Amino acid sequence: MPTALPISGDLPEFRVLGPLDIRARGRQLQITAPRLQAVLGALLLRADEVVPAQHLMDSVWEDNLPADPANQIAVCVSMLRRKLERAGAGRDLLLTHPPGYRFVADGVRLDTFTVRQLRDEAREHLAAGDSEAALSRLKSALSLWRGPVLSGVTRRAWQPEVRRWEEEQVAVRESVSDLQLELGLHEELIAELSVFVQQQPLLERPRGQLMLALARSGRQADALQLYRDTSSLLREELAVTPGEELRRLHEQILRGTAPVPQPEADPESAVAEPAPAVPLLASVVAPGPQQNGPCQLPGDLAEFVGREEELAALRKSLVPGTGSVPVAAIVGPGGTGKTALAVHAAHQLRPVFSDGQLYVNLRGMDEHPVTPEEALARFLRELGLPGSAIPQTLDERSEQLRSLLADRRMLIVLDNARDVRQVRPLLPGTGSCGVLLTSRARITTAPTTCVLELEVFEQHQALALLDRLVGRKRLSAEPHVAAELTEYCGRLPLAVRIVGTKLASKPHWTLEKAASRLANERRRLDELAHESLEMRTSLELSHQGLSSAARKLFRRLALLTTPDFSEWICAPLLDMPLAEGEDLLEELLDARLVDVTSPAGAGQPRYRMHDLVRLYALERVHETEPKAERTAVLTRAAATALALADLAHRTVCGGDFTVLHSLARQPPAPADVLERMASDPLRWYESDRATITALCQQAAAEGQDEIAWDLAATSRCLFSVRFHFDDWQVTHESALSAVRRQGNNRGAAAMLLGLGDLYLTRRHYERAVPLLEESRRLFREVDDRYGHALALRKAACADRITGRFDRALARWRESLPVLRSVEDLEAQAQVLRWSGQTLIEMERYEEAEVFLRDAEKVVQGFRGRSAAQVRFSLADLHLARGDLERAAEAYELSLEASTPIGDPSGRAYALAGLATVDVRRGRLHEADERLRQALEIARAIQDPLMEAQVLLGLGRSRRAAHDLSGAASLFREGAELCRRMGAPARLEQIRRAMAELPQAVT
Template sequence: MTLVVDGQPASLSSRRQEQLLALLICAQGRVVAAETLIDAMWGERLGPRAGKNLQVLVHRLRKTLDDPERIRHDRSGYALSAQTAEVDAWHFADLAERARRALDLKDLQRAAVLQREALALWRGRAFAGLDDVTPLAEAAERLEQDRRRVLTERIDVDLVLGRHAEIIPELISMVAENPLVESAAARLMVAMHRSGQRTEALETYRRTRAVLAEELGLEPGPQLRALEAAILRGDAHIGLDLHAGAEPPAGPTATAPSDPVPFLLPAGVGDLTGREDELRRLTSILRDRPAATPAICAVSGMPGVGKTALAVQAAHEMRDDFPDGQLYVNLRGAGAEPIEPSHALSRFLRALGVPGSAIPDGLDERAEVFRARLSGRRVLVLLDDAADEAQVEPLIPPGNGCAVMITSRGALTALPGAHRLVLGVLTGTAAVGLLSAITGRAELTADGAAVEHLAELCGRLPLALRIAGARLAARPHWTVDRLVSRLAAEHDRLDELTHGALSVRASLALGYSGLTEPSRTLFRRLGLVETPDFAGWVAAALLDTEPREAEDVLEGLMEAQLIEYAGLDGIGEPRYRIHDLVRLHARERGGADEPPGAVDAALTRLTGGYLALAEQAHRRQYGGDYTVLHGDGPRWDCGTSTVRRLLSDPAGWLRSERLGLVAAVEQAARLDLSDTCWDLAMTAITLFEAQGHFDNWRHTSETALAAVRRVGNTRGEAAMLYSLGTLDLFRQHYIAAQPHFDAALPLFEAVNDQHGQALTLRNAALIERVEGRAGRALRRYRRALRMLREVGDRHAEAHVLGSIAQIHLEHGRADATPLLETALAVYHDLGDLRGAAQILNRMGALHLRQGRTEQAKAAYRQVSAASQAIGDRIGEAYGLLGMGETELLAGELDHAAEHLDAALTLADGLGEAFVAARARLAGGRLAAKRGEREQAVSMLDRAIREFAQIGLPLWHERALDARRALDDMLSPPLPY
């Protein structure tokens, strides 16, 4: 599709955008239901994610069109808003209709002008490359038919207007393109005769007669014969009925009753399991075939997914529907040497009774004979393992009763008019059912867990399941657990998934051998990826190339069905996945085919790419390299435009790449990239802290600590000790945190890292504060503050100011307001919503302490809004808690209960013990106000225990006070 925005050529960034725009164009300005768009573009592949994907796609298309109003939205769906002349398809239809009205009025000159203007809008086939979407293929065919009609009408008008000589070249091309269409030959004969080219007109008749006889065994129709006779007589003004006898008649006249009925199908699979729905769909498509064109169905999927088994089974079940024969050929398209279509045609023609001496040499001639032989017959053609569209197009039979099934690892999206069926791996239930069917062992059903585990180790891939089942069937003394134990080790799994001629490795190797060299390289290196899915920039890092170039290579692997599209992530980036068994084969090929050092270099770029992007994400969230330390590990830059796109939502990118960040730390550790390892672990805290991924935090920090100690990296060791202490601080494990800070501080001093010292002192001071040693805490905070100002860490400086203000709040030593206002101004200047929310939380506490409930509510609302905006779930819990405590003070008990319950649920889910204990303390006070003694006692007693476990004496005493007050309030009056 060609797009022009504001007079300048523009490009759509993805095929999905092109498909969406084309579907809206086909609706001609009418609203298209969202469900209709989803079904057309994705079918059922995306499930519940489809609605979100469509919204993202519409948003991106609006940006590309540079006008949000171009795509209207209402309750039922979306519509394209444009003038008729702005959309070629609409403009063409309008001009064609106006030309038709001009013809009705006998205004031939006007009609010709409009027809030429309409035809000039065409630049090739409509929606070219998008016809894997069925509605677009159908719309393209309708538009093509309209184009041919307008072209024919324009030629007829030119004939009437006497423009005979002008249109002869055009008619010659039309006849050459479709030599069996008698109406085109008739028009050419008339134009030639009227231009004085009598000999050429008769030669056109003779050539057309010869083609009809050779291809269809027919004589020309009465129209052509009458024209020939008139020209031979020398009639000066021959006429032409342009709408009679235009097409060759359909029917079985080209085939003699004695022609052989070939049946070339391989044997069917007797135990096809788990494909019942796909089998019904496939047979339905082939049975409901149109009269004029053959039914075409392309079945695609990854190696070993069972494409051939399904297609062969469908062909066997439909033998009665195709009584004139079933042709089959394995095109070997996945390998390095696919079968030439001319060779496949030679085999087909022999099967159809054509003697070897009569088979033409050229591909086009063989295809013409093939179509002529099948014209009027009901024959099913099965083209197995096709390489691409070019290989299969000459093998497509004619219409009038024929059908073709094609299996291919690629989707064959450029094949016109084809229905597409994409096979995935089996469901868990179907996989177990296939194992049971193959083994024939009833006892399998008794050990459901082991069989399910075996199915998962096979990746629920039918070929792997068949091999596993065959091995169990051949060894009745083996238990399922024994085979599971043999498959458990990844390095042995492909060796074990071999039985006789069946081999998962061989199937995958065939696909690998047919790849281009860049695709082979990327395939090998994708075996290094240790996450369930990955984004396109990962491929760029593995190849050390531009992301766009890497995505082109990725597309090649997708077409080969060695990787698959996994949907869009939270920031709208496409993600890809690789099947577990395919990943194992990729690793094997990497070990065998990668040059020395290439694997380590690729992993260094990959981990360096994660580090560079995480570093940039932290800077964008914090306003700079604040509250973080960095090492000298190598970075890999994926390009300015890609960084800008990925990190437009830095928190979203971090969430999308959480598992990748964890894996990158582990891989850097294995490579002894100690600086990369600890730097990644520390930078990833930006995500782990905000989202409460404390297990990831601990795992990455401990992994990095072991790595830096192994190579004697003192600064890295200090950083990871600081990280682990900070994690314990967040979990309110103050006793456990203190030794980490005590060990980190002298290490930072040994390498003269003032920034590291300041951050460690700041966090150590917090322990002093919560344990009630306010004086020591203030001294450490003030020392840290001086250092932070010297190194320019404004974010940490603001944090320390807020902490000092908190001490003043808790002990009434001074007015905390100026410190909080200064800290808030710094955070606002840095654009740090999270830091600002933390200060606002303390401002809310100050207002609450002073009895200013409305001001406190306003502050806590800002805390909640900012936390939700950046996905800070812990901050959100604090906001809910503050609102509940404020409403409790104001006597708004129902609202307070709602907010406190929400804060407690969220805090418990995050493992945020301090917020949970405070919520229970406030909840106990609330229950006491309502006279709910049992509830109040339960919540207060638990809050007392939790504050004691955390080690917060100040809050522990407050909870005890609340419990004593409850006892005093509910005790009987003393007797006097």
């Protein structure tokens, strides 16, 4: 977490602890659009973290996602960037980080970060014995809450973050109250807490603090009345009585022995992270019953950090009573600190379970785990039963344990459990006891009342652990390297602990030296070992419990360089049916060697390996599988991705059109994978775009040039429609390098065509033309008439934009017979439409109609992208002829056809066309609204040619509204765009529009 900056009016300020409030340069920035509020709120709540696009979608639309949510989120982020930049807050606050976006908190004032800074300062003052300064800092932190978090905007998807800050507010309030009690500020405390307990009526601890303040102020009657009110409230609302500590305080006030506060044994605890807002602290009331039974717990870790929310949940759930046995489970991958958390929590719970604590490491991941019989024998001996009296059978031992534990307040810690068969015989039978178990997999049939899924540390937690182990002086000397070290460890607690203990044992090492040793991926697991701690050993425990088939999947998943993956990839990796691969993937999930990254209900789940787990799996695959086999595995995966990309391509283009394929024979794709994805291949593409790119790069690097260029070429149309320019460029450049190394001229021609098309789409015409001409030349050399025709039609597009209309028309005429001979309907429709569009611009309307009617016949019967585009061009023709009714109808049809395939470019052009009709009809408000939407899309997808056209439309609308200076400004902005990109034809249109304005205005 970046250091919170001191308060300064010069810094942009973002506040979420209350209504969303943004201030920059002394002025408030209003963001009223609900979608923008939701996106910004989600990013601010996770400031300096990469927030997945899926989380932003859930925040905006919850369960009602639109047809193309990813692009709409991109539009929202783009709009926020512009608003922040114009307000003076800076454009670089919102960064794109696949698979999502990140709000950069450096250089701004964010109230949540300020709270944490003030809390840390309070902790330092308290450690130095300055309670008054600590209280001042905490009260400043408390004043930052202006109401419920993001009130008026909060979404269901934000509940974990909102709840965390609600708990933070309660914890700070309680810490303030503790210090006010210590300093004798009773009247001040009474005034503040009287309001707070009305806002949070069910929290017992603040009510106990208020009772104590009242009693010390000589108001015992009021303190006792508050207790009676609390008792009635809890009984009515929750059907429970006040907790033991609150009852004890009540009795002490009755006897006139209310305790005087004692200093905290640990000065940090008074300003700790959010604590459970239920019982009073032991420092406020008299101590509970003393331990009078066995304690088998391992020693607590002096440097334990983080996991405050988890500790609070354990304290809340493990409460002895008269009902069923409370059982809490801590589950998670190896190295996440399950045992450390369990032991730490168990030590904190010793006053609660005053009859003792039993502990056993069940070694569930070992080849020979501890049997229930052996564990029971250990417990029975510890409870005083002589060896000769221990029963022989499992059932008898289990019965004996339940008998000995009946009505005793004992906590049983079952560490490293394997499954329910190992756990169930060890459970007590009465609710006076509690059970805390840890396991790498969920033990779903155990009667758990609380299950905690441990993840890796947040960065500030990982740094806190390093700080405890290495010392603040060394970390502050190299703060950036310290953060780098935690990332090399993947913020896995065990790995961070290993690095910290190694550095502590080597005081002569700099952090930079440790980081340089960890930077080498091949040696990283070797470096993550120190004395008895070893990362590789932890991973081996999970690995050795897998079946042989699951081990193979585990190894081969590591070959993928994509950040995450879907279930379908298992089938080609293992060359087996999808259902069997999914079962093996579930086995890896159970062993916590793979994580689910997508939230429940988000459609097809996605999975990932932790970086250190993947390094271990890579070691295994390189040790056990030869190079040829690894290459074959990747080739099968790429071939399956190619088949799925082909399905998506056909959906967008209406068939296998406008694309060249390799003539090489590739492994067949699994039929069951294709069948599952066939219902919505575009959804597959949106989910697995990164997989396409990664597999293309890997195939290219492995020398599999044919499949690499085929996959890139087949995906080009998808990249184009969704404006995924980076993927488009990376795949084509990687494949181009591969085909050139192999002397593959046909593949090179196809990749040059794709790259030329990319630069055309991005309006970099000076870069596009040489690539397209080189592509044409290579296609001639290899005698590929179809490829040559595809390259020729794209070269003609560059001619049209640069004003060479006659050459463009001639080239399209040359390509058309070849396209017809191969029955490429999409390419035919494009050539006919482009010809008609060019003739409209040349005001040759009769000729244009002939081409457009031919195009309409070609697209009849298929729902590809060109169907919408042909309607758009016909609308342009109707508009040019002054037939507004038919133009509006055709634009509406074009807009309707663009939505299902998620074509933002087609949507923007249709909106601009409808706006032109609106202007001519005098409906200027409607025109401006449509044009604003179109402008947002144009800027979001970074299309300057479209942006220039929309600015032209906006200028005409302003001119019609007699806002001549506004019109001139918009025309000048559009003209400058055209000059920069080299688009003389569009520039001429804008110049003609400017010429219609009075000369004094222009």
